[in-house]
Amino acid sequence: MASSSTSHAGAGHPPEVEGREGGRQGGRGPAPGSAWVKFRATQVLGGSAAGVFSSIPPEILQKENSDQEKEAAEVEGSARRMGDLIWRAEGVPPPDFAVISDELGPSLRAELYIFTLKPSEPVLREVRIRGPRRRSVQEARKDGCEMKRIAFLTALNDNGTFEKVQACARELALVQWSPADLVGEDVEESAERRLPEFTTATQAEKFKEQQQSVSSLREWIYSKQEEQLERFQPSGPSWSLAGQAMAVPRLPGVWYVHERQREGGRPLPMLFFNASSGKYYRVPHGSAGTWTQTGTPHQPESHPITIVHSVLCQPSESGRKDDLAVALVDLPRTAQALKQPMPFIEKPASLFVLVDGLRSNTAAAEFCAKRFHSQILPKLSCRWDPLEDHELLAIINESLEALDHALLESSARYAGCSIALALLLGRRLIVGTLGSCRAVLSRRLTGPLQQAKGAAKPTQWQPRTLASGENGRTPQVAAAERRRLLSAKSPLDFEAARCLHAASASSEALASQPGDAERIILRVNRAAHPFAALGLTAVGTQGGVPVARQALADCEELLAPAKANPALRAAAEAASARVREAAAEVEAIMSMDMYVTQLLAELYYLIDEENGIPSPKRAAAMLGVQPGCGEAAAQAGIDRRYRALFSQLAAVSPDHARRSFRILDELADAASRPVASPAFWMPSGDRSTSVTRALGFRDMKRQRPLVGLELSTEILRLEDGAYCLMLVTDGARSVSEARLGEIASVHGGRPKAACLRIATEGAPGAPGEAVGTISIFLEVGEGAEGSSKASTEAAAKALQPDAKKRKVETVNPGGKRRVRVSSLLLKFEGVGVSDSLARRKAPPGRTQADAERELLQVLEALHAEPKEGEAKDLPHRFAAKCSELSDCKSATNKPHADLGWTNEGQFGKEFDAATFDLQVGCLSDIVITPRGAHIFYRLA
Incomplete structure (x- = not known):
């Protein structure tokens, strides 16, 4: 390095003249008599080069970046094995899953990540499939391992991986894992998130670590050159080069970042791209400060x-x-x-x-x-x-x-x-x-x-x-709906009546039936619980199992004539099966505890009497609290009166145990609601519904999923x-x-x-x-636009003979766009703008809806076959309609009742939007402007 002076030396570090003994290339230094001066690395490369000459032995140095990549490869290698299965696709990460939290419930579920690399599209794709919601992380991990195992197996055969995993996820929704299933490697923490993850560091932090891992200036310079080499470009829009102060994954290379805006306006890194390796990285679900490999982002297209x-x-x-x-x-x-x-x-x-x-x-x-x-x-x-x-x-x-x-x-x-x-x-x-x-x-x-x-x-x-x-x-x-309705014991007569009720049939509905058999069938069909099916009241349950058996015998006796009647046979047999099922359930609960049976019957009949939605007063009385008591007091009432007793139900009837606690939750909600709060909307009269799938309907979802x-x-x-x-x-x-x-x-x-x-x-x-x-x-595709242009030319020829004489202009001498249209205007009440072109005022009582309906009839008449005596071509027929109906002065202009050449902005944005995009020779839609309701026909 030549210099005529030593002024470049750093303060406190005078330059040193290098002799032959300190030179390079076999001890030979600069030629004698030359003006060579020896500088420190910090003087040449700045303070960032301090410490590149490390005296620490290499065996105790911090790991190099290449070592981090090797370690990541080892981690991925272990992730490629799942028991006896091996993921053999080179260049494609193996399937992996994570357990994520779901805001609904709250609950947990497994999210499986599958990577693919298609030969026809050489980019790495990441597809996500979620398992069912679970109560525990062990169940979710079990689901994740099952889906991952299917992904490994189908990848070996290259046969519909996504479809098979999706089918597995649907089947898992019907599976309830037993305690014996939730043991082993599948439910351990090591079963999820097995792909390598990288912590982040800024460029300065990475440099400090890197400078300890080289033993000479030459190694440091070569490593810096290798890091800065860009071999790939990111896919998709809005990428920017990561700044020196930005924390990026702790790997070598040139980094690009894709940021999104947080709610407060601050940017948040969403993706990182390594331009040296061509790999993309994302934050693992539920993690912070670590990044893992992901698929190639989508390059969006704009379709015509x-x-x-x-x-x-x-x-x-x-x-x-x-x-x-x-x-x-x-x-x-x-x-x-x-x-x-x-x-x-x-x-x-x-x-x-x-x-x-x-x-x-x-x-x-x-x-x-x-x-x-x-x-x-x-x-x-x-x-x-x-x-x-x-x-x-x-x-x-x-x-x-x-x-x-x-x-x-x-x-x-x-x-x-x-x-x-x-x-x-x-x-x-x-x-x-x-x-x-x-x-x-x-x-x-x-x-x-x-x-x-x-x-x-x-x-x-x-x-x-x-x-x-x-x-x-x-x-x-339909299959999922049938399973749900079956588990909810929906009304047996739903398909015939197309009506769902949250409560059992009322006494008025039962009294309206013509005979005992019909009354029993309706009672059983609409029964919301086994006590109503048998006709057992809460007090009647005190008689025990004999009473339940007698109720069953009475029902069977009354249903016997109906079974002999061809018109009632099917309904009677279905009702009989439901009654026998109800009797078995009631006997099982009675055999466990008579007091619990009575409490359960009281709970069910309360919902029947309240027509599915408990009132705050009845709910508070049931829980032994005051209306508006608050959530804590209401839950304390449940704990004091019911929780221990109804927990026993799970031993003989898990379904009734779960349902009883769901009803208690509804009672707690009603009792705890502040008295002075805005009133909730409550349906009046008949609260049934004819739909089985809808948003809302808490009374038909939370107690049982009707x-x-x-x-x-x-x-x-x-x-x-x-x-x-x-x-x-x-x-x-x-x-x-x-x-x-x-x-x-x-x-x-x-x-x-x-x-x-x-x-x-x-x-x-x-x-x-x-x-x-x-x-x-x-209108999809370029070809479709071409056909529209052809139709425009055909429409222009329909304006014979005037079209031959008229020159179609699109701009005026001032450069503004302009059109020539005919306007059929109908004014209506409420249009208050002053209109110098008005032909007459709006008729009294004509509303906007009336004007729109009248214009609709005009449009449909113009598309019908011309009546005898009417003009055959559309522009003249439209002009005739304008002359007859329009409230605009332009209706008197001959021969086309047009407004003449109109410049853009002359009649407002509504007029411009409707006319300038309209093809020549075509009718517009019904358009509302400050003048009223219009139909336009574009002449030129």
Whole structure:
């Protein structure tokens, strides 16, 4: 290193002239007489190089980074073995699982991580599958090991790993582990999280450790050069180079970080990428400060899809608006505003939710409509990997479960609601229905999305009901529902009556039956507990087992004539079986303890008398406390009066033991509620329901699960073409699937008109009910856009002969866009803006709904065959309608009743949105502006 002076020497460390003895290359130093000067490493490389010449023996030095990698390889090698099974896929980490906490319950469950590396797509993928909820960590670990074992076995055969593990997870939900099962290696702490994990360190901390592991300046320089070599680039958006002060995994290489925003606004590392090794790292679930390898993040695509939609929630005749809808067309923007960014999600990404209030109340529907997006967005935001279909379904189901859990704790807990939802991610459409809502998808078979010719027959759309099989349920949901209803001992006459009751049949209902046999059948069918099935009162149980046997004999005697009657035989035999089962249960409990039997009967009959929902006064009296006593006092009342006694039930009847404590919890909830608190909504009159799956209905879920949360789902991959998805509530049940396809055919591309037609036809079929619907039209693919452009040219030719003379302009001399449209305007009461173009005032009594219905009739008349004497082409027919009906002065302009050339911004944003995106020669949807309700026809 040459220098003409020694001014570079550090303070306190004068330069040293190096002689031949201290030189390199066999003791030879610089040539004599030269101006060579010897510098310290700290003087050349700065203070960061201090200590690179270590005098500590290598055998006691801290481990090098390469040693850390070797140690990680050894840990992964041990994770590749599971008993006699060996994971042989090179370059692919073995399956691993962790036990995670679930906010519902609270409970625990195993989450299995499976890695794949497809030859056609050489990137590492990580897929997650969750097991059932468990009460103990040992049970969850047992589930994790079972799923992991299946993953090892199927990977050896390369035969449907994901499907087999999913099937295993479903089977585990039906398994109850015994104490004998929960022993051995499968339930030990070492069974989970076996893949290597790395602690973090800043660049300065890593350097201090590294400088002790080299013995010369040359080694240090070479190691630094190797670390800084970038061989790979991260996948996905929003990556940044990790700063010197950022703590990164304790491994060599160049690090990139993907951060997300916390609630307080501070950034939080979400992913790390090592540009030297090409590996990605994430935080293990439930851990902090450690990182483990993960799959390659998704590189999102933007697909050519056009979305137009409309929402209509029409109140009932009484004015009650039971239905609500949420449409988040630009889901990433909504997520960004709520600090839940989704940079790795396919685009477009949209979410549509339609909620139908049950029990003649909107409390549950409003609760769910306002909160569903807050449940699903965090689950989508925290994912960076390409989501498999089953993972998306799991996210939707978990979001609904969390929403239902929150609803059951709210003041709307006894209300209920059905729901239909649609999630669009790129070309993937996920649709789910729960309860009485429907989803119907129609696909256009031929022709453009919007009709260009006035007299042409509408294009055909083929409808299909989604997310439903027999009786509105997919086979998997139907099977799960049957198991749940069977375990809950649902009413035997449910299929015939389509009605679920939380309580036994009332004395009034029994008295209404024509004969003794019919009365016994109804009593047994609707019995909510074995005492009601036998007709034993709480006082009557004091007679013991003989009384129960006599009650059974009396029932059998009264049912005997019914068994001989062909019309009643099936019902009588089912009732007889239920009575015998009830008698066996009661005898078993009586044989254990008569006093416990009487207390249990009193508890069950209290729920019957309260129609499934205990009042605070009755609940407090049952527990021996005062109303509004608080949770602690109510639980003390349970401990004092019932806990020890009902715990004995588990020995002879675990089901009744669990149910008794669930009822006691409901009593404690009612008794502890503050007297001065806002009143909870309570259903009045008949509290039965005709749905077996819904959100809410605490009285039909917490005591026994008569109503479940099984969501029917379906996933489609949209090909090029036009689609119409309609979500409709039960108020439109009279509108058939075929009719919805016809509506899509007539109103293709006009979702508001489609919603109005559905509501208009659905209301008479469900008198007194509200009607809700969402209509979504999708144009998918570049080819679909091309067909629309071709139809535009064909529509322009239909404007003969004036189209030949008119030059179509898109901008004015000032550079602003402009259009030429005809407008059919209907004013209605409440439009208060001054309108210089008004032809006349709104007729007295015309509401916005009236104006929209009238415009709907106009649209449908324009699409029908022209009547005798009417013009054949659409522009002249539309001009005639304007002249007859429009409240705008433009109706008097000849020949097309148009507004002339209109510049962008001249009539407001509503006008611009409806007309500038409208194709030439096409009719718009029904549009509401400050002037009133419109239909536009674009001339140029």
